[in-house]
Amino acid sequence: MKVCRWIPEDGLGIEHLALRQEGEIILAQGAVIGGRHGEDYGAFYSIRCDARWRVRHALIEVAGGGRLELHADGEGHWQDGDGAPIAQLAGCIDIDLTASCFTNTLPIRRLHRVLDERQVVDVAWVWIPDLKVERAKQAYTRLGADMYRFESVGRDFQADLQVDADGLVLRYPGLFKRVS
Template sequence: MPIITRSLAWVPSSRSGFEGLTLTLTPSGATAVGHITADPDDRDPERSTGFEVFYRIECDEAWRTRHVSVVENSTNRALELWSTGDGHWQGDDGRMLVALSDALDVDLSATPFSNTLPIRRIGLALGQSAEITTAYVDVPSLQVSADRQRYTRIAPSVYRYEALDGSFVRDVEVDDEGFVTDYPGLFTRVGR
C-alpha cells in the first residue's frame, strides 16, 4: 500500500470555528494531525469559552489508538497518552491509567474524526452494533475519563452513536471511508 495523505475539514454547528485535519495512511497505520478553533457558543456564553487545540492521533494498522497528544493553545494545557492497543493506557507522567482499561479508541470531544476510529476499527455490517469503551478527552479542559458507547450501522452510510449512560444519541453520516460528513447539531464537513 502506498502512503496516502488526505485533508479533511469540518465546521461546528453551534458556534463559529473550524477544524482542519491531515491524515496520513501507511501500511503500519494512520496518523491524524488536526487544528481546531472555536469561538464561544452563542447559545450558552456563560458556560462556553472559545479555544484553540492542536492534536495528533496515531493508530496502528487495525485502527487501534496508540498515541494521543493534545495542546490547548490559549491556556497552554497539554495532554499526552499512550496505549498498548489492547486496552492499557499510560499518561504523560508514566503512570498506568487503570480507569481507561478496555478502551481501544480515543474520543476527543471537539472533533468528529473521533467517530471514524471505531467505525474503521470495528467494520460493522448493516444492522450490526457494538459496544465500546473510549478514552474520552473533554475539550478544552483536557480531562480524561472512560466513556461507554454503542455504534449501530443503520444504513450503508449512517451510524447511530449512543452514549451508554443515555445522555446522547445521534445518527452520524459518513462517506465510503468512514469519515464523518454530517453530525447533526454538532459538525458538518466542508470541501471534499
C-alpha cells in the same frame, strides 16, 4: 493523504484534519477552534493508530493551555506521558475528543465488519479545552452504507452520522457538517 474540514452547525469554529497512512501506521493530525460553555479554545491533536485503527498514541495541546499525552498498547492498557498506568481507562481502545468530529471514525473503522449489530465500546473521553480524561461508554450501529447511529450510553444522547466511504463524518446532526 486526505484532508477534511468541519464546522459547527450552530456557532463558530472549525476542525481541520490531515489523515495519512504510512505503512502500518495511521496518523491523524488536526486542529480545532471553537467554544464551549462561554470559553473559546484552540487545540492541536495528533493521534497515531496501528493498521487495525487501534489508538497507540495521542497528543493534545491547547493553545495557551495544557498538554495531554497518552500511550496505549491497542489491547486496552493506557499510560500517561510519563509512563504511569491509567487504570480508569483499562479496556478502552478508542479515544474521543469532545471538540473533534474525526474521533468518531476510529470505532467505525476498527469495528466496521461487526457494526451490523450494535457494538458498545468504552473510550478515553477527553474534554477540550480542560483536558480532563474519563472513561465513557458509547455504542455504534450501522444503519446503511453511509450511516451509523452513535449513542452516548447513559447520557441519553444519540445521533445518526452520515459518513463517506472512509468512515469520515459528512454530517453529525446538530453538531458538525463537513465543508471540504
